Amino acid sequence: MNTETLIAVNIGLPIVSALAAFLFNHRRAREGIVSVTALTLIASSLLLFLNGGMELSLGHSFEVIVVVLDFVLLLYFLYQGFKALSWQVIVLSLGQLAPAAYFEFVLETPPVEAILVIDRLSILMTLIINVIGSIVLVYALGYMEEHESHQGGESRQNLFFFYLVLLLGAMNGLVYSNSLYWLYFFWEVTTLCCYELIRYEGTEEAIENGLRALWMGLVGGVAMIAAMYVANYGYGTIAIDELLAAIPSRYLYLTFALMAIAAFTKSAQLPFQSWLIGAMVAPTPVSALLHSSTMVNAGVYLVLRVAPAIQGTYLTYGIAFIGIFSFMVTAIIALSQKLSKKILAYSTIGNLGLIIFCAAMNTPLSYSAATILLLFHSMSKGLLFMCAGVIENRLHTRQIEDWKGLISRLPVTATITMVGMVSMFLPLFGVLLGKWAAIGITATAPLFLSIVMIAMMVIGSSATTLFWAKWLGHFAITPMSGAEPAEENLSATYKLSLYSMLGLDIAASLGSGLVLNRVVAPIVALNYGKVWDTGILVLSSQVGAFMILPLWVALAAVFIVGGLILRSKGGVVKPPYMSGENVEGDPEAFRSTADSVVKYQIAGMFFDPEITEARWVPYSTLAGVFLNMILLALVIL
Amino acid sequence: MSLMTKARLKSLWVLHYDCGSCNGCDIEILAALTPKFDVERFGIVNIGDPKQADVLLVTGPANNRNQRVLRNLYDQMPKPKMVIAVGTCACTGGVFHNCPNVLGGIDKVIPVDVYVPGCAARPEQIIDGVVLALEKLAGKAPEGEE
């Protein structure tokens, strides 16, 4: 299958399927459309991986379509701004309309020859978008059915799936674009999908958060247009590959700085993190797809794209600083969160910050660390969000304090979730491989800056371990009371999506040597050279050696030896120790004064009031604004 | 003597429970742990958790309220286990044996292996009681199984 067809499929099929899903608002039709789309996209991404990259020039008619659609989009945003009386949206839409119009119609800009450039980085992104995205699409089928059956009323799923599927096409277009204008266009389409999906529920909270996501996304759009202007002024081109190869000057760095700021808005780095936290009001497939594994990767992708051209500059360390600062702050705030999706959201922002940090630290090892983190985080976080959605649909609460004893109420889901959590912060899985590499490169920054970064890295990763471990522990509480297990009843789509994502994560982690050699190394080799030496047991780089397979062998030993011991010694299950005051039949209670039965209560550890959002968010946001201003100052002055 | 039996004789973890004692016997038990008498040299540790204890040291008489707790603690101890009643109140109820809420000595509630009388029982006697319990353990369980 030739590459042009695959590209057409990757961008075009989602558009067609989205329209089909919109028009045919029946469950069966939707299932059919989504399944066909999913299978085709997965196949297409794998074939593309095997084929390799290329450059594509498209005809003038495509450019016209893009320009027209772009203006329609901007006008739609403006309209939405007026409808909601949101001055931010209005100002930012106008702030794009006018300059974009001027840019397209007045300024003489030479056309970009190779509009679409597909290289190894784009191919990895396509793999993530198509494979992980398809799994989440399948999940969404089951989730939205359950979700709407709770709500009643007419089905609006056609609208939901329209935007959800469209996003995949927009993301693919984004990662292939070599023209800044096309990139910007697809970028704004993802903003559109994000806005519509967040406000899908139609509640006041949803609309408010949708608007916040919209205007912050539009800030990114403005930054992109500004970048286009600067690039055109300095170099007379908006072709990304030409800019990456251009002779550095202040204009080039300013372009990249503006693109970095756009990346921060999309990946919710400080100070733009609040939209992602607020976006958790959307239905869970939205969180799983857009806000953890796919759309937010667009910002990270941009930094990965730009990084090779800014090696060794102040700009790159500035971007790295913002990344690791976001990582540290969100890890600390996550310690205090009690809502499942908010913890996952803060963790996402933190990990994206870590990826940006690694990419911007700009050493061969750090760049590969960024790629590894990107790949594995998408899988693990997508899995966790999907699990959180299943649990929430059954328990009707997001409070993790109420998610006690899930191991017996929802055994399959709880086990998958626990494995997902382990995959985020413990060795055996790929995320920790990335984090290990990230710690390894922290000291490569210029001297005293490295001390600050080391401190932030250690603080951030300690906080991360803490909040995952305490949530994991809470999940493992095994109720000994005869609590009725909640109906687990996992539908076929749930089982398919959860198991395949879990299987993918485990397989990729077990085969991380292979992943490093076949997927990561070619990307790093484009600009940096060889980094890893991969054997079966050991993955070694210049800073050390990581062993994944030996740990899996140890894990197998745990189960074998532990199982043997359990089988031979056995054991009677006994109620917990309550100072002798146990109550027959109720392991959670004890006898108190006058022999009354009292249930013991333990609240979780949330570090209230030292760490509260009310205290930390305003200062962090302010710090974020300050840091971004310093970033711009670094390049302008 | 098998290794397991030897280990059980050499490592005796104690759970101390006060059933309503005046604390006189409790103080004497504490004294046994202090440097002057130092029962730790025999491997005796006041562990405080029935699930890990071998010996239940009880002081004070059993009454209607604490019989449930006593039985609960005894049940939470895995075998092989011993019970030592320290002090006259724990043995027979002592001066309180006629009181309305008092059931008598603790053997009304749980099986007792060694009785250490005295009011208060002296540390030397308590240690003698423990040695007696160890001999009973050695004789009782020659292969280490119960």
Next chain:
Amino acid sequence: MIDYMAPILYVLAAPLIGGLIAGLDRKITARMQGRVGPPLVQPFFDVIKLWGKEPFISSRMQPILATGYLVFVLTGLTLLALRADLLHILFTLTLADVCLIVSAYNSESPYSNLGGRRELLAMLSYEPIMVLTAMSIQIVTGSFLVSGIFSYGTPLLLVMPAAFVAQILVLIIDMKKSPYDVSGSGHAHQELVRGVYTEFSGYTMALVELGHWTKTVFILSLISLFWAHNLLFGAALALSLWFAAILADNVYPRLNWKSMLRTTWLTGFTLILANFVVLIVLEVI
């Protein structure tokens, strides 16, 4: 080519060495308190006795997790003996700790739950020091590999003295000695009944005890790397810190977890960072 025999023997001997060190600990503590103390091999009697108790468990997960704790600590020690990557080894130990903590939460017990939470806080206290130590090794020798310490010219004690001193905090917290025995305590003390160990009993407790001994041996081995050129001297250094921990236990009362966090972060963490600054200024790195 690394000699495989010595590391394997070392790992197999580790629980034995650990038990003897635990026994020596109790003996020294007893002598400091003017007592005679138990025999040196007392911990082995304890573990054998525990193994022979009637098995009570809090769930079927508990024995697996207890085995996990022991196996992963042994894995970490094996990797250390094979001179592998120190940061990776530290993460393996985190895995072991999380097994213990999840097991503590697993039983529906208030004491165990609080103990598990405090064990997490203890981990939060000593892990950063260990990670910073690994990073110091990376900065000084160029990689995380323990073999790099052996091939580096100067003993680490002379280059990173702050990391060495900070290890005392790690030892105190790991050995569960006052002032930082908040998550469960050594034998003669009680905190939250048995804290994180409350719901373990019989053979699961034996597994956890073995794991704990091995972990202590691991930390002492790590400290001896501060004089890698003469491991006997290094071991002497490690044992001197170990002795200081026992002394601290007999002198200090138990402090609370906030104090533990504060001291480890404000003292240990910042001291090591200050060491980095000094090294940069002296142009060692």
